[in-house]
Amino acid sequence: ADTKLADGRRVLDLGPSRLSGAGVEDATAGFEAQGGAGWSVSLEFRKDAGQEWKKLTGEAACHPAGDDRRRVAIVLDQKVISSPQVDPSVGCGAGLPSGATQITGSFSADEARDLALLIKGGALPVPVEIVEQRTVGPTLGAAAIDASAQAALIGAAATALFITIVYRLFGALAAVALGAYGVISYAALVALGVTLTLPGLAGFVLAIGMAVDANVLVFERAREECADRPKRSLRSALTTGFQKAWSAVADSNATTLIAAGLLFFLGSGPVKGFGVTLAIGVIASMFSALVIARALTEIAANSRFVSDYRNVNGIARPGAVRTWLTRKDPQIFRKPVRWLVVSAALVAVAVAGIVVRGVDLGVEFTGGRLVEYSTSRPVDVETARDTLAAAGFGDAEVTTAGDGDLSVRTGKLDNDGEHALRAALAEEGGETTKVRDELIGPSLGDELRRNALIALGVAVAVQLAYLAVRFRWTFAVSSVAAMVHDVILVVGAFAWLGRPVDGIFLAALLTVIGYSVNDSVVVFDRVRELWGANRRTPLDTIARRAVLQTVPRTVNTGMGALFILAALAVLGGDSLADFALALLIGIVVGTWSSVFTAVPGALLLERNAKTPPPVPGKRKGKGSTRGRAGASRRDPLDNGARV
Structure with a gap:
């Protein structure tokens, strides 16, 4: 026919x-x-x-x-x-x-x-379906870029100024190495053609913190060496500081790289982007801290002027925090159970928020459409909700965005529906301009949620295995428990505050996990060192000494990160406010958990594990002593290592 x-x-x-x-x-x-x-x-x-x-x-x-x-x-x-x-x-x-x-x-x-x-x-008969669509107006995009750049510069400058004040000349040299980290990271981004997104920014914030942390660890160990042996040379104390800090730096960066690799291969969307930039940042931070900063500080340590004037170099005298702790010598682990009770109470409050208030999952995880509008006349949220309900959009969720804009989130909404929604808002707000539009299909939302959970689960399992091999299984379990504790508290805080759990929050949560594991590794590395050198000393005493010795490092590293986050919170605008808030909460609870959750948990596990405590080597045979006389003895804290 x-x-x-x-x-x-x-x-x-x-x-x-x-x-x-x-x-x-x-x-x-x-x-x-x-x-x-x-x-x-x-x-x-x-x-x-x-x-x-x-x-x-x-x-x-x-x-x-x-x-x-x-x-x-x-x-x-x-x-x-x-x-x-x-x-x-x-x-x-x-x-x-x-x-x-x-x-x-x-x-x-x-x-x-x-x-x-x-x-x-024609050999590919596959129907095309939009599963993700993002539109960002040029005003919002330019404002977010400018705010992020200003916040990053001001935060980095404040961090550099802080470590310069604390560690004087050596702190200034570490700040120079931190600048080199930024150049190396940017060059790697350009070479690989990586697009920097908010999750990528999260990865670099974490890497900056780790770069600062590596220098702080070295300088604090050098301060300890100068305090124990005041007559030793500055160069010798600095070299010993690098040597003794190496194990903590290596373990913390190794666990972070493992997590970054797993997030890249198993995750999708923002999770994959976070893994890429985190891996680049960690490698660049290690190079800047352990190569560039070491070269600069060792050159300075050879100068007689720097060595003779202790107020100049910054490490020949103990810091204020270390001096105060030495004088007070608080007995913090006499009853470790009470710290676990406090942590359990905090977790209960967080879980209550999740159950009572619920978690406001963002469009990335639920699917749907999120559109942000700018109106010529101010429109309050309640008026906008009533207007949209009268227009047939009763299920639309309306919130305020930056600069008085309105953010509307709905389920399935096609382009004709979006035009009708915008017209309804224009009746109240006058000229209405769309400045942001995100469309996530339900299949992509399920994929992001599923892949994120799989990547996190595998990363936790691999980190648990790594820490069990490098330390003791009791330390590994306690570290992971502290990390889970931090995740629950951050999610619970956002539930109580009514803030959305979206891709931005996910990037911040991944950063919090990295900080939490890093803090626990540093504390347990010191416990391992002290216990190996003092085998007859009770573990709770060893743990107390280790915590008190690492508190200056924890305070200085946390302050350096807080400067960057405060700048992001103040200058970053609405697009970065939730990100900075989640990280601020995460750093506080992470610092708490690494000391008052992970360490007490390890003490209780060691008591109930029924494994023999480390004992000095026994005399074996005429004229030979195992241990100090040259024969090796097994270190129970470093499974398989020899000292």
Whole structure:
């Protein structure tokens, strides 16, 4: 039967013979100069499809030349893209061989290539569905970029000033190394073609904290060496500080790199982006702290002026925090259970918030559409809700955004619905401009949520195994328990505050996890060192000494991170406020848990583990002593290591 197309062309129904595009192996455009055929398209078919093609063209060849029934129609998306006739040389029923089929005609080069691409495209009968769409207006984008840049610069400058005040000349040199970290990280981003997003910014904030932490660890260990042996040279104390801080720096960065790799390979969306930038940042931070900062400080330590004037170098005298702790010597672990009771109470309050208030999952995890509008006249939230409900959008959630804008979140909403929603707001607010539009399909939301949970679960399991090998299983379990404690508290705080748990929050939560594990590793590394050197001393006494010795490092590292986060919270605007808030809460609870959750938990596990405590090596044989005299003895805190 005749079929008229919308553009006026006419083709004929060729009957029951059909061949799916899935049978096409390849279609290529080529030029033949010798035969004068010009540009043509060569077709290759799969094995079974080749027989169908031969049958189809054989049936068409049974009609006389010039008859429309001798044509073969190529249809894509219910439109005929080409209808060539079977060559008159092909006999009835013979058909065209699958390996020697060409479509010829008065094709230009572009037409032949386009036809080949369309034929190959027909082999992919997959419906296209929008699963994610993000639109950011230029005003919002420019404002967010400027605010982030200003916050990063001011925060980094405040951090550099702080460590300079605390550690004087050596702190200033560490600040120079921190600047080198920024240059190296940016160069790596440019070389890899990485796009910096908010999760990427989170990864760099964590890496900056780790870079500062590595220098603080070294300087505090050097201060301890100078306090224990006042007459030793500054260069010797600094070298010993680098040597003794190496294990803590290596373990904390190794656990972070493991997590970053797993988040990249197992996560998706913002989780994957966080893993990429975190890995780049950690590698760059280690290089800047352990290579650049070490080279600069060792050069300075060789100067007689720096060595002689203790107020100049910054490490020859103990800091104020260490002096106060030495004088007070608080007995903090006489009853470790009471600290666990306090942590359990905090977790109970957080869980209550999650149950009572609920978690406001963002559009990234639930699917739906989030649109932000700017109106010429101010419109309060209640008025906007009533207006949208009257317009048929009763399920829309309306909140305020930065600079008086309105943020509207709905479930399924097509473009026509979005136009109607904007028109309804324009009745109250006058000229209404869309400055942000995010569309996440439910399948993508499920994928993000599922992949994020899988990546986090595997990262926790791998970190648990790593810490169990490097330390003791009791320390590993306590570290992971403290990390879970921090996650619950941060989520509970956002539930009580009514803040959204979205991609921004996820980036911050991943950063909090990194800080939590890093803090616990530093504390347990000191416990391992002290317990190995004082095997007869009770573990609770060792733990108290380790915590008091690492508190100056914890305070100084936390202050350095707080400067950056405070700048992000004040200058970053609404887009970074939740991110900075989550990190501020996370650093506070992470510092608490690494001391008052992880350490008491390890003490209780050690008491109930029924494993023998470390004891000095016994005399074995005449004239030989295991341990100090040269024979090796096994360190129970470093499974398999030898001291």
